[in-house]
Amino acid sequence: MALVSLREEKQTAYETALSQFERAAQYVHADGQYIEHLKHPRREMTINFPVKMDDGSIRTFSGFRVHHDTTLGPSKGGIRYSPTVTLDEVRALAMWMTWKCALVGLPFGGAKGGVIVDPHPLSDAETERLTRRYAADMVTMFSPHGDIPAPDMGTNAQTMAWIMDTYSMTVGYSVPAVVTGKPLLIGGSKGRTEATGRGAVIVMDDMLQRLEYRIPREDVRLIIQGFGNVGAHAAAYAAELGYKVVAVSDYTGGVYNPDGLDIPLLVSYAKNGGLLEQYESRDVEHISNSEMLVLPCDVLIPAATAGQLNTDNAALVQARLIVEAANGPTTSEADDIFLDRGITVVPDILANSGGVITSYFEWVQGLQSFFWDIDEIYTRLRQIMLRAVDGVDELAEQRDLTLRTAAHVQGIQRVVDATITRGIYP
Numbered sequence: 100m101a102l103v104s105l106r107e108e109k110q111t112a113y114e115t116a117l118s119q120f121e122r123a124a125q126y127v128h129a130d131g132q133y134i135e136h137l138k139h140p141r142r143e144m145t146i147n148f149p150v151k152m153d154d155g156s157i158r159t160f161s162g163f164r165v166h167h168d169t170t171l172g173p174s175k176g177g178i179r180y181s182p183t184v185t186l187d188e189v190r191a192l193a194m195w196m197t198w199k200c201a202l203v204g205l206p207f208g209g210a211k212g213g214v215i216v217d218p219h220p221l222s223d224a225e226t227e228r229l230t231r232r233y234a235a236d237m238v239t240m241f242s243p244h245g246d247i248p249a250p251d252m253g254t255n256a257q258t259m260a261w262i263m264d265t266y267s268m269t270v271g272y273s274v275p276a277v278v279t280g281k282p283l284l285i286g287g288s289k290g291r292t293e294a295t296g297r298g299a300v301i302v303m304d305d306m307l308q309r310l311e312y313r314i315p316r317e318d319v320r321l322i323i324q325g326f327g328n329v330g331a332h333a334a335a336y337a338a339e340l341g342y343k344v345v346a347v348s349d350y351t352g353g354v355y356n357p358d359g360l361d362i363p364l365l366v367s368y369a370k371n372g373g374l375l376e377q378y379e380s381r382d383v384e385h386i387s388n389s390e391m392l393v394l395p396c397d398v399l400i401p402a403a404t405a406g407q408l409n410t411d412n413a414a415l416v417q418a419r420l421i422v423e424a425a426n427g428p429t430t431s432e433a434d435d436i437f438l439d440r441g442i443t444v445v446p447d448i449l450a451n452s453g454g455v456i457t458s459y460f461e462w463v464q465g466l467q468s469f470f471w472d473i474d475e476i477y478t479r480l481r482q483i484m485l486r487a488v489d490g491v492d493e494l495a496e497q498r499d500l501t502l503r504t505a506a507h508v509q510g511i512q513r514v515v516d517a518t519i520t521r522g523i524y525p
Contacts, residue, residue: 112191112405118431120194123507126498129515137197137514140190141208142166146236150229153222160216162233164240167193167209170517171201173244174210175455175462177251177280178233178258184213188405192426196455198510199448203487205459210246212237218253230258234265241266243276243466249458250280252327252404256292260285276465279458288461290476291454296332296402297477298453299424301484302445303398304340306420309492310443312397316341320357322391322418323347325402326375329424329451331366333400338362342398346391350403351376353391354383392416401428408433416442423447438501446503448510449491456483 117138124134143165149157163186166174176196189211197209214233218226240246241262250259259281267273275286283289290297307319321342323330326349334344344362346355351374354360360383368378376385392399392412399418401407405427408416413436421437421444423429429437429444437444457480464470471479495505 111185111187112427113187113194115405115427115430116191116194119503119507120511122431123504123511126500126504126508127512127515129512129519133515133518134511136518137168137511140165140167140193141169142240143186143190144237144240145186146233148232148236150225150232152225160214160229160233162212162214162236163189164212164237164246165189165193165210166240166246167211168197168514169208169245170514170521171208172206173208173242174246175200175205175207175249175458176210176212177249177454178212178214178254178262179251180214180216180218180253180258182215182217183404184215189213191405195426195448197514198507199452199455200510201513202448202491202506202510203452203456203483205455207247207455207459210248211251212248213251216253226258227261230254230261231265234262235269238266238269241277243274243462247276247458247462248278249454250328255328256280256282256287259287276462279461279465281461286461286465288457288464288470288476289473290480291457291461292328293332293336294457294480295329295451295454296334296424297336298456298480298484299329299333299400299402299422299450300336300340300342301453301481302450302488303337303400303420303422305485305488306422306443306445307398310420312419317343319343319398320345320396321398321400322394322396323400323402323424324353324388324391324407325349325404325425326365326369327402329454330400330402331369333402333424334362335366345396346386346394347375348386348388348391348403349375350388353386353388354378354380355386355391355394356383357395398422401425403428406430408437410436413437414440418442421445423450426451434501434503444501444503446506449487449502449506452487453480453484456480 192211200207259278281287343359393415398420402424408429413433
């Protein structure tokens with residue numbers, strides 16, 4: 100076991116993405132040459148850029164942007180600020196975005212970006228200067244009809260506003276559709292902020308019915324790792340539906356109460372900048388992120404970073420259902436363990452697709468300069484996500500596949516079919 104864990108620690112996110120691709124590719128109907136092509140990103144950019152800090156010093160940062168595929172349309176994907184960002188991670192995230200967009204029927208290809216930086220110590224002014232310089236160097240990659248960024252880990256609506264303004268100043272006119280996830284005031288969409296977390300809970304709720312989990316919602320114990328934009332909104336919507344959220348965590352640690360947490364209070368606390376390791380209440384027990392993954396529960400929603408479920412803890416997970424709100428939280432080896440143990444895993448490209456679906460709504464609204472109300476957003480989101488669940492579940496049943504493999508088969512097949520239909524240029 101120790102040797103397996105050591106080997107797995109060296110596995111990059113891109114290697115995990117390729118492993119998942121290989122598992123699914125054998126079920127795709129197409130000439131192998133078309134499938135082989137999709138292992139490789141279409142284009143990549145690495146930049147090293149200077150930023151003036153508040154104290155007058157100059158620091159150099161490294162950033163990336165990867166376009167995996169643009170067969171179905173412009174590339175789409177978030178930008179993350181994290182000290183652990185690597186080019187391989189960005190490649191993996193871009194590939195997963197390709198399959199995700201194809202799976203849910205969006206006219207997008209996959210992209211992703213990142214900057215190697217810990218955003219927490221930066222002032223707002225430093226973050227703005229970093230963002231604008233990164234965006235200025237990436238102007239050749241970004242465009243409303245070519246590559247549309249969005250928020251991700253460490254970035255938010257304000258980040259997107261700075262990118263939109265930087266791009267607009269460069270081309271000489273306002274271009275709201277160049278980014279999604281921006282503030283409502285400058286063309287953002289209602290429902291975008293909560294879409295990923297809300298979508299994960301929509302899928303969870305539907306999957307519990309498919310698994311014939313016939314106990315009241317208030318008795319279904321839910322654990323959510325990650326309490327940022329995705330995890331906090333997932334917890335809030337789950338609590339609104341009546342589920343019992345027993346543990347949540349942020350990057351500092353987590354809190355646990357087997358009788359259920361006061362989610363509205365915790366969401367308010369986090370929204371005001373509170374860290375869960377400092378949360379004080381007689382009703383909670385403080386736990387680490389690793390401990391919470393193996394606590395007793397019915398549903399586990401990993402909504403943090405990649406590789407959290409691996410050979411070190413997969414045999415100890417007690418959930419019956421895992422819903423991947425994060426990107427790549429489960430390694431290939433852990434997938435095999437969960438399959439052997441009868442634990443159902445709803446893959447990330449299905450479970451967390453709510454964000455890119457609503458980003459698509461925002462992009463369309465931006466191009467048309469015509470905006471929808473929140474009820475229409477939620478209705479369309481639910482329809483698209485449940486239609487995708489139906490398709491994945493049906494294929495998995497027909498061909499005796501896991502949900503992950505079935506989801507990847509559908510996404511890859513649609514991209515391959517579109518590639519064949521368009522033909523190879525020139």
